[in-house]
Amino acid sequence: IQMTQSPSSLSASVGDRVTITCRASQDISNYVAWFQQKPGNAPKSLIFAASSLQSGVPSEFSGSGSGTVFTLTINSLQPEDFATYYCQQYKDYPLTFGQGTRLEIK
Amino acid sequence: EVHLVESGGGLVQPGGSLRLSCAASAITLSSCEIHWVRQAPGKGLEWISYISSSGNTVYYADSVKGRFNQSRDNAKNSVFLQMNNLRVEDTAIYYCATSGLSLYFGNLILIPFDHWGQGARVTVSS
Numbered sequence: 001i002q003m004t005q006s007p008s009s010l011s012a013s014v015g016d017r018v019t020i021t022c023r024a025s026q027d028i029s030n031y032v033a034w035f036q037q038k039p040g041n042a043p044k045s046l047i048f049a050a051s052s053l054q055s056g057v058p059s060e061f062s063g064s065g066s067g068t069v070f071t072l073t074i075n076s077l078q079p080e081d082f083a084t085y086y087c088q089q090y091k092d093y094p095l096t097f098g099q100g101t102r103l104e105i106k
Numbered sequence: 107e108v109h110l111v112e113s114g115g116g117l118v119q120p121g122g123s124l125r126l127s128c129a130a131s132a133i134t135l136s137s138c139e140i141h142w143v144r145q146a147p148g149k150g151l152e153w154i155s156y157i158s159s160s161g162n163t164v165y166y167a168d169s170v171k172g173r174f175n176q177s178r179d180n181a182k183n184s185v186f187l188q189m190n191n192l193r194v195e196d197t198a199i200y201y202c203a204t205s206g207l208s209l210y211f212g213n214l215i216l217i218p219f220d221h222w223g224q225g226a227r228v229t230v231s232s
Contacts, residue, residue, distance in 0.1 A: 033218055035151070042201055042222040043143070043151060052210070054220065086151050090218050093165040095141070095153040 001025055001089050005098025011106040012077055020072045020101045022087035027067050031091035034063055034072045037100075038083045046085075047072065079105075108133045108221045112202055115226030118192055126187040126226050128202030133221065136180035138206040141219065142187050144198040144228075152198075155187060170196075192230045199225040 002025040012018050022032065030050035035043040045054045047063040050070055060075045074081055082105050087098040110133075114126040128140065142155040155176045156165045164176050175188040185202060205218040 035219070037151075042224055043203075043219075044222070045219050048218050048220075054217070055208075055210075088151075088153075088219075093156065094167045095156070097151045097153065100150045 001028060001092055001096055003087055003089055003096050003098040005087050005101055007101060008099060009102040009104065011104050013106045014077050014079055016077045017073065017075050018077060018103065019074075020085055020087075020103075022065075022070045022072075022098050024068045024070070024089055028089045028091035030066050031089055032063070032065065032070045033088045033090060034061075035086045035088065036081075036083045037086065043086065074103075077103075108204075110202055110204065110221055110223035112200060112223040112226035115200065115228045117229045117231065119232050120192060120194055120230055122192050122230070123188070123190045124192065124228060126189065126200055126202075126228075128185040128187075128223060130183055130204075133204065133206070135178070135183050135185060135204070138204040139216075140176070140178065140185045141203045141205065142176065143201045143203060144196075145201070145225075146195070146198040149198075154200075157185065189228070192228075194230050197228060197230045199227050201225045 004023045006021050032050045034047040037043045046057050046061050050065050051063045062073045064071050085101045109131045111129050140157050144152050154167045154170050157176045161178045173191045178185045202223045203219045204221045208217045
């Protein structure tokens with residue numbers, strides 16, 4: 001299953017609302033997770049089951065979608081949110097990640 | 107707080123072998139499914155292996171199938187990734203990650219990739 005993530009990079013300002021989209025090559029129900037990775041650090045899980053927030057993740061993050069189209073939305077960007085974001089499908093093996101979206105400060 | 111620690115990385119020549127370990131504290135790995143994910147320099151994330159909590163089910167990415175072998179020793183609270191016939195393109199940071207049962211709003215559910223290690227660097231070069 002291929003996961004096509006867009007955009008590959010994004011410039012935004014603190015306080016902006018941004019949306020990242022992931023498209024699956026086939027129906028994967030809601031078996032999608034989203035991760036945040038900062039340079040030099042391990043990925044951090046943000047969302048699982050397309051829209052369920054991991055414990056401790058701020059409510060400015062939200063996920064939606066089912067089937068083949070999924071979105072990660074960050075409301076009111078904070079300085080610590082500038083990072084790279086990845087989607088992942090875990091419906092079938094081999095598990096696959098999107099190519100990543102680098103979120104930069106404008 | 108849960109901590110996963112990978113070890114065993116290093117520099118190896120093409121065709122060589124390494125064995126990575128993933129050890130845990132504040133969590134019983136025997137109750138978790140374990141994944142290995144790698145990241146080549148400047149590249150994205152690549153899932154490479156899964157092992158069930160019992161160890162009876164293992165999956166691999168095509169890129170490592172036949173060369174890598176994941177196993178677990180629940181008595182030692184550890185998981186291992188034996189990497190043989192290493193190639194230059196296996197150069198990456200290797201992360202272990204858990205998928206485990208947790209209470210989520212009162213329901214016991216499997217939460218995927220909830221904890222990650224800090225990564226082990228593997229360099230394959232002559």
